[in-house]
Amino acid sequence: QVQLVQSGGGLVQAGGSLRLSCVASGSSFRTDTMGWHRRPPGKQREFVASIASGGMIDYADSMEGRFTISRDNAKSTVYLQMNSLKPEDTAVYYCDAEGITYSRGSYLPFHSWGQGTQVTVSS
Numbered sequence: 001q002v003q004l005v006q007s008g009g010g011l012v013q014a015g016g017s018l019r020l021s022c023v024a025s026g027s028s029f030r031t032d033t034m035g036w037h038r039r040p041p042g043k044q045r046e047f048v049a050s051i052a053s054g055g056m057i058d059y060a061d062s063m064e065g066r067f068t069i070s071r072d073n074a075k076s077t078v079y080l081q082m083n084s085l086k087p088e089d090t091a092v093y094y095c096d097a098e099g100i101t102y103s104r105g106s107y108l109p110f111h112s113w114g115q116g117t118q119v120t121v122s123s
Contacts, residue, residue, distance in 0.1 A: 002024055003026060005023050005025070007022075008021050009118055011120045016121070017085065018082045019080065019081050019082070020117060021077060021079050022077065024077070029102070031097045031099040032052060033050050033051070034096070035078070036080045036096075037095075038093045038094065067081065068080070078097070080095075087121045092119075094113055095114040
């Protein structure tokens with residue numbers, strides 16, 4: 001089982017910046033794609049950004065240019081640097097990771113989610 005633990009987030013004024021971190025832990029696993037999603041108040045969860053182990057990056061259109069996703073494969077950690085934050089960026093942010101675990105002679109796919117962290121941007 002692969003667990004994701006998030007840190008960062010909080011309250012910031014519009015135009016400010018925040019950095020989120022998410023660390024994957026477990027035994028005998030490989031993370032392929034790591035990413036971020038968010039759930040704004042009263043809305044459904046939406047995609048923010050993802051990064052593959054080889055470095056390929058994808059952003060939601062509304063975040064590109066303001067948000068930067070990165071990862072440290074050695075630390076099994078993904079980051080989300082958020083700049084020029086807007087009130088509409090207020091949401092609970094979730095990291096996720098997909099990959100392969102090895103257990104009892106079998107390779108099994110996994111898709112894990114972090115616990116979520118609140119980001120509030122005041123106007």
